[in-house]
Amino acid sequence: MSGEGAREALASVRAFGLGRPGSMVAAALLAAIALAALAAPLIATQNPFDLASFDVLDADLPPFWLSGSDPRFLLGTDSQGRDLLSAILYGTRISLTVGVLAVAIQAAIGIPLGLVAGYVGGLVDSIIARVADVQLSLSTLILAIIALALVRAGLGGETLGRLAVPLLVLVIGLAEWPYFARTARAATLVEAAKDHVRAAKALGASDSAIVRRHILPNILSPLIVVATTQVAGAIMAEAALSFLGLGLPITQPSLGTLIRSGYDLIFAGIWWVTALPGLTLVGVLVAVNVLGDTLRDALDPRLTPR
Template structure:
């Protein structure tokens, strides 16, 4: 890398920011939500996990800007008297954590198998491709149902509640790795035919060295884009599973469980219990997708014109 290249990268990023203000806004919104979520123990005025702190007399209080709102509860309360603002902060933290960790598992499995399939080809490619096809035939919902049933039967309902987060991370991670595998395989098929790979072979580099030091770094752009969209998909999968009662328990709220817990209250007039967590979930998903589109435009020179 020459001395001028960092400056060129900085100017390119600044020019991209001017052309894609939506991506910058999405990154800012996502950053604010993420910081608030992971700083929930410092920001939240109440602890939504402390059942002893709930008062049923505070149940279904509206947000503070409505006539019957209570200044103690900025966004109102749910049917248990739990502060909704605090629950959303902690719930967003759980949803983001599950999404990020699940994508790490997806990337670790998918990229490794995709690199092997694309580089070595032949039987290795056929095996990985068939495994990906089989995995894609098994939906995340189906795997979650099986996993939850096995854990409940083997360890009981209490263990299911205790291990809900790692269980969801593993289920969503194992269910979606073929997306990374196919992307990595396609990238390797392109990169493996280029001159720098032939030069590396000519100087005696091993296959593993070529994959690790040459092909993988040059294949990162599409994989980064896939990772952003997969985080959104993993968060949505967790929310859907929790809404169906297959995800996080009510005692450990995620955005999905908060939406589910307030669904029946909409018809009773307590719209905020479902609508406000739903708006946060929508804001997170839209921000990630817009940011992913912006990264695609920036990292793909054919679109970054």
């Protein structure tokens, strides 16, 4: 895919998205959430990692639209007196970081393996395909639970707390690389049969040059679509693990830990501690999935050009 081809693909995505108001709303929502999360140190009124800054007298204050609220805490506080808005901003940043970095690991493992499997074929293809099948037959959450439990048992809870973010990134990244591998393999098989690749072989180009210059640039579209859906999956996996108590500790708020911290308080009428982070998580996941669907439809050559 040349620079002109990349620009055409980008123009196609933009034109396709402009014709779908839902896609524009999802893009705006995701951009707003991501920018707010990145600017958390500037926007947040409290550092949710600094336990000494909490005051138990400020615990369980409701959001600003309910009676009994405090203007210092727009979205209320949790049972520790932590400002919920600040915690959501920092927690969203951690959740997005885990999602993006985990998908980067998945892509770094899966794309090269998929390229090799599709281009070389034969026994190499069979081995990679079977390994991917075995990996996909195992639940990501089960693998993550086992790995994190072993780390907790071996290193202790305190060490696990310090290494929680990189461990989650590594575990989720290693668990779901087959999605990239399968997509890259299928696209490589199609691309390798095209005339321009055969011509490059006939002219004596090396295999690495063919893969790097003629195949990889032309299979990026489906891989980008996979990346968007996998980001949503990685964020959800982190939230699920943190909710189960196997992800980030309560002192490092992600959206999952925030939802878990207020779960027992819902029936006591303190619903905002769980509901507001939960709504933020739903907003992120819906926005990412809608954008993924838009990219898939816009980059699908089988659809009628728009």
